[in-house]
Amino acid sequence: MIPPRDITLLVNGREYSVQVEPRKTLADTIREDCGLTGTHLGCEHGVCGACTILIDGSPVRSCLLFAVQCQGTAIETVEGLATDGVLHPLQEAFWEHHGLQCGFCTPGFLMLAKGALDEDPSLTRDELREVLSSNLCRCTGYQNILIAVEAAAARMRP
Amino acid sequence: MSYVGQSVRRLEDPPLLTGDAMFVADLAFPDMAAMRVVRSPVPHGRLIGFDTAEAENAPGVIAVLTASDLDLPPIEIRMTKVGGLDPYRQPVLAKDRVRYVGEPVAVVIAEDPYLAEDAAELVWPEIEDLEPQLDPMVPGEFEDGLSSEVALVEKGYGDVDDGLAASPHVLEVELRVGRHTGVPMETRGAIGVWDPVEGVLHMFGAAKVPHYNRFAIATMLGLEQDKVHLFENHVGGGFGVRGELYPEDVLVCASAMRLGRPVRWIEDRREHFIATNHSRDQVHRVKVGFDHTGFIHVVDDEFWQDQGGYVRTHGATVADLTGAMLPGPYLFPAYRSRGHIVLTNKTPAGTYRSPGRYEGSFIRERILDLVAAEMAMDPVETRRINLIPPDNIPFDRQYSALATEVTYDSGDYGRLLDRVVERLGYAELRADLQSRRANGELVGLGVVCFVEKSGLGPFDEVRVEVGGEGSVEVITGAASVGQGVETAIAQICADGIGVDIDSIRVTHGQTDRIDRGMGAFATRVTVMTGSATSIAAAQVREQALQQAASLLEANPADLRIERGRISVEGSPGGPSLTLGEVAAAAAAAGANLTATAEFNTDHMTYPYGVQAAVVEIDPVTGGCRVTEYLVGYDVGRSVNPMLIEGQLVGGVAQGVGGALFEAFRYDESGQPLATSFMDYLVPTASETPQVDVLLSEDFPSPLNPIGVKGAGEGGINAVGAAIAAAVGDALGRQDAITELPITPGSIWAILSG
Numbered sequence A: 001m002i003p004p005r006d007i008t009l010l011v012n013g014r015e016y017s018v019q020v021e022p023r024k025t026l027a028d029t030i031r032e033d034c035g036l037t038g039t040h041l042g043c044e045h046g047v048c049g050a051c052t053i054l055i056d057g058s059p060v061r062s063c064l065l066f067a068v069q070c071q072g073t074a075i076e077t078v079e080g081l082a083t084d085g086v087l088h089p090l091q092e093a094f095w096e097h098h099g100l101q102c103g104f105c106t107p108g109f110l111m112l113a114k115g116a117l118d119e120d121p122s123l124t125r126d127e128l129r130e131v132l133s134s135n136l137c138r139c140t141g142y143q144n145i146l147i148a149v150e151a152a153a154a155r156m157r158p
Numbered sequence B: 001m002s003y004v005g006q007s008v009r010r011l012e013d014p015p016l017l018t019g020d021a022m023f024v025a026d027l028a029f030p031d032m033a034a035m036r037v038v039r040s041p042v043p044h045g046r047l048i049g050f051d052t053a054e055a056e057n058a059p060g061v062i063a064v065l066t067a068s069d070l071d072l073p074p075i076e077i078r079m080t081k082v083g084g085l086d087p088y089r090q091p092v093l094a095k096d097r098v099r100y101v102g103e104p105v106a107v108v109i110a111e112d113p114y115l116a117e118d119a120a121e122l123v124w125p126e127i128e129d130l131e132p133q134l135d136p137m138v139p140g141e142f143e144d145g146l147s148s149e150v151a152l153v154e155k156g157y158g159d160v161d162d163g164l165a166a167s168p169h170v171l172e173v174e175l176r177v178g179r180h181t182g183v184p185m186e187t188r189g190a191i192g193v194w195d196p197v198e199g200v201l202h203m204f205g206a207a208k209v210p211h212y213n214r215f216a217i218a219t220m221l222g223l224e225q226d227k228v229h230l231f232e233n234h235v236g237g238g239f240g241v242r243g244e245l246y247p248e249d250v251l252v253c254a255s256a257m258r259l260g261r262p263v264r265w266i267e268d269r270r271e272h273f274i275a276t277n278h279s280r281d282q283v284h285r286v287k288v289g290f291d292h293t294g295f296i297h298v299v300d301d302e303f304w305q306d307q308g309g310y311v312r313t314h315g316a317t318v319a320d321l322t323g324a325m326l327p328g329p330y331l332f333p334a335y336r337s338r339g340h341i342v343l344t345n346k347t348p349a350g351t352y353r354s355p356g357r358y359e360g361s362f363i364r365e366r367i368l369d370l371v372a373a374e375m376a377m378d379p380v381e382t383r384r385i386n387l388i389p390p391d392n393i394p395f396d397r398q399y400s401a402l403a404t405e406v407t408y409d410s411g412d413y414g415r416l417l418d419r420v421v422e423r424l425g426y427a428e429l430r431a432d433l434q435s436r437r438a439n440g441e442l443v444g445l446g447v448v449c450f451v452e453k454s455g456l457g458p459f460d461e462v463r464v465e466v467g468g469e470g471s472v473e474v475i476t477g478a479a480s481v482g483q484g485v486e487t488a489i490a491q492i493c494a495d496g497i498g499v500d501i502d503s504i505r506v507t508h509g510q511t512d513r514i515d516r517g518m519g520a521f522a523t524r525v526t527v528m529t530g531s532a533t534s535i536a537a538a539q540v541r542e543q544a545l546q547q548a549a550s551l552l553e554a555n556p557a558d559l560r561i562e563r564g565r566i567s568v569e570g571s572p573g574g575p576s577l578t579l580g581e582v583a584a585a586a587a588a589a590g591a592n593l594t595a596t597a598e599f600n601t602d603h604m605t606y607p608y609g610v611q612a613a614v615v616e617i618d619p620v621t622g623g624c625r626v627t628e629y630l631v632g633y634d635v636g637r638s639v640n641p642m643l644i645e646g647q648l649v650g651g652v653a654q655g656v657g658g659a660l661f662e663a664f665r666y667d668e669s670g671q672p673l674a675t676s677f678m679d680y681l682v683p684t685a686s687e688t689p690q691v692d693v694l695l696s697e698d699f700p701s702p703l704n705p706i707g708v709k710g711a712g713e714g715g716i717n718a719v720g721a722a723i724a725a726a727v728g729d730a731l732g733r734q735d736a737i738t739e740l741p742i743t744p745g746s747i748w749a750i751l752s753g
C-alpha cells in the first residue's frame, strides 16, 4: 500500500486539508473527506456524468480523477451553486420546469449545464441537447431538463 | 383554490437541487465497516470450497463470511406464489451450486470499501464447471431430478381450437422481447446497524416495500417484528427493480449483528448489471384467427419466459401479467395463453416498469399490424374494429391477475383513438410520409393502443395529524422512488382539510412511524394512498369544524376552512380561528385533531392509452431515429398534470431504450456481455424524442373517491409496440419486425434482403 499523502483541496472557495491514498478518486474524497455528498456516483466508469463537477470552470467527471491530481485547482460542486440560501437560476429552473424526478442525476446535470453556459450563454437548443447528452438520466426523458436549462440560460444571459 | 388538478411544483425538490438530499451512500455511522460481495465468475457449477486465508490476512479485513458461517434461509417469494416455486428460491449465499455469473458466494467486511474490494479479489471459490443452460425453450434440470421449467401459467376463455379451425385466415408468428431492465441511476445500497443493548436492528436504504421487507428480514434473522426497523432515504429511481429483498440486504444485517458494527454495502455499476433483477426476455409463438374484415376472432399464445438463475421475490408475476394483459383493449372473442417460466444460468429476472405489458403490447400490436398488412387495411382502422365498444365497459376479461379479477372499470377506447388521430393529423401525416418514402426516404408511422393497470390493493392506511402550530403531517406506509409521492399526497390532503400545501409534511417509508404499509409498486400510490389520504383529511376537517363550532359558538355546517383559517360562511371580517388554534384547543380538551383512515379495494383500475411514433431510418447504417412521439392517456382525474406528464415522458425514454438499444446478451459460455454503460446503452438526450402528451380525464375511475387511475407505467407500456410498427411501416415490411430491440444490425439485415 502506498502511504497516504497530505493535500489541500479548494472546494467552493473553501480549503480542505485531507489525508488520502494516492489511489483515492476525487469523487470519493469530496464525498467522504470533505463531507460534500451532493456529488453522486452512478457508474465510476466515466460514462453517466452523475459525478460531474467543475474544475477551473470546466465540467469534469470526478470519478475519473485522483484527489492528489487536483491540488491547486478551483473545484466547484453542487453545494456551491446556491449563494446565501438563494438558488442559482439553474436550480430555480429545474424546480419550476420539473427537470428532476428522483434527483440522483441532478447535481451532475446542474454542474454540466453551469460549465457550458458560463462558457457560452448563447447555446442553441440543438447545441444544448448535444452538451446534455454527455450525462444520463433514467427518470425524466430529458425533455424537462432541456427546457429548464434553456429557461435558465435566458435568465443568465447578461 | 384547489390544489388537485394543478401543476404544483414539487415539495421534494429543494434538497435534491442543493445537494442536501441523503441517498443511502451518503449516510455514515461511527465505526462503520464496508462490505464487498464475492461473486461467482462462472454461470453454472458445483461449489466445492473456498480459500479465504489470504483475504482474511489482508490489510483492514475484519471478516470473510461464507454460507457455512451464516445459517440463513433462502429469500421468500413475496408475490404471485403459484405452487411449487419454493425449491427455486435464491439462497443468500450460494451453498453447493452457483447458477449465474454474479451470484453472491461470500462477503468480505473491511475497514473501508477500497480495502474490502482489494481483499475480495483474494477469495478463491473452488468451482467445478457445469454445462450452462441458456435457452429457455430447451429446459434442463435445476438440480438433480428437478426440471428448470418452474411453472406453466395459463389463462383464457372461449373456444380457441374450434375458433382457429373456423377462421378464414390464420397467421402464425414467433416474436421476441429482449432482456433489459430498469437500471436506475443510483445503484442499490444498504446499511445494517445493530444495537446489542436494545436488541434492535436498523436497516437504511430501504425502498418500495419497507414494511414487507421488515417482516421478511425479521423472519430470516429470527427477530421480533418490532425489533427491526427499515428506513427509506432519498431513492435514486426504482422502476420495479429496487427495493425488492435481495441477498445483500440480508447480508448487511446479518454481518452487522455478527460483528457488532454498522456495515455498509454500496453496489457498483458492474455489480448492478449482473446482480440486480433483469426483466422481459420472452419468446412468444402466436396463432391468430381473423376474417376478411380484419376482425380477430382468436388469439392463441404460448410463451417462454427466461427468468434466469432463481425465482426471486416476484414469483410468477411477470408471466401472470403477460397472459392477463396481452389482449389489451381488444375484444378477441377467444383467447388462450400458456406461459412457461423457465430458469437458465443468467441473472435472475423480476419486474421492470410495466411488467408483462411492455412485452404483451409488443406481441398484441404486432398481431394487429400483421393482420392489417395481410388484409391491406389501414392499421388504425384495423384497431378500431377490434376495440371493445364503450357499451361493453365495464368489461370482464373472465380471468384474474395478481389474484384480482380483471375488469376494465371505465373508458371509451375508440374515443381516445379518435382524439389521437386528430391530434396527429393522421391522414395528412400518412400522406406526407408516403410521399417521402416515394422519394426514397425510410420513414414510417406506428399507432398502437393499450390498457394499463394501477391501484393494486388490498389496502392502504394513512394517519393525518395536525400539530399545535397548524402544521399537518401525513404518515403513510407507502414509499417513494422519486415519482413525486409527497407532492401528490400533500395536494390531496391540502384540499381535503382546506390548508396551504406548505403546511403539509408527508412521511413515508419509515416502519417506526406506522405499523402497516404496502409500499410503492404496481402504480398504486396515488390511487391507494391518495384515496386513504382524502378520507383521513375529510375526517380531520370534520373534527376541526366541530371543535371550532363550539369555540365560535356557531353551527359546524355554517363554517368553512380556507387556507388554514376557519370562519363563518358569508361573514367576512367576522370571528375566525386558525387551524393551529383549533388544534391547540382540541389538544387541551384531550382530543387531538388526528385521523387514521384506510382505503380497501379488491379491484385494480385500468387506465388506457394510445401511442404513436414516427421514425426515420438511415439507409446506410440501419440506425433508427424516433423523430416524433405522442402519448394519449386517460388517467381518470389528474392530481398534478406536470408530474403525470413527467412520468409518461420518462417512461417513453425507457421504452425507447428497450425498443432500440438495451440488451443483456450472453456469450455461448454464459458470460454476460453487457456489464457497463459502454455495452448496455441507455438512451441519452440525443436519442430520446420530444414527446407530446395528450392527457385525458374523460373517464374518472368509479373505484376510488378521487377518480384517479395511475400514470406511472403508461409511458413505457407500448413504446416497443409503437416503434416496431413505425419501423415496419418505414421498411414496408411489417412481417420482418419480430424482435426487440430493433438494432441497426437487424435493420441492415432486412434492408440487404
Ligand code: FES
Residues within 6 Å of the ligand: A040, A041, A042, A043, A044, A045, A046, A047, A048, A049, A050, A051, A052, A061, A062, A063, A064
Ligand atoms: S460516476 Fe463518474 S461518470 Fe458515472
Ligand code: FES
Residues within 6 Å of the ligand: A099, A100, A101, A102, A103, A104, A105, A106, A136, A137, A138, A139, A140, B185, B236, B237, B482
Ligand atoms: S431524475 Fe432520476 S436519474 Fe435523473
